[in-house]
Amino acid sequence: MFAMHSTDEKTGAGPSGRPLLASVCAALLLGACARAEAPTPAPAPAQVTIVTVHSGSVPVTTELPGRTSPYLVAQVRARVDGVVKKAKMRADPE
Helix, strand or coil: CCCCCCCCCCCCCCCCHHHHHHHHHHHHHHHHHHCCCCCCCCCCCCCCCCCCCCCCCCCCCCCCCCCCCCCCCCCCCCCCCCCCCCCCCCCCCC
């Protein structure tokens, strides 16, 4: 598959040219790492709004339209004929 040759097929350099090629590549790589990028300018300061805080009462009420429906419904009816003039009842403790 692969055969070892004494010369480089692309450059025509012999075995003695490889260390030179390696040192040139290493110098280029190290030289590229040594370059410092220019510092980026600081961003502009953000605009803010200043508010003076003072104590005071704030109403915590909200009026909303709506309807209510009862949870339980109780019907009170008379058990006697006629008109009930007075009803003596106690509220159920339940």
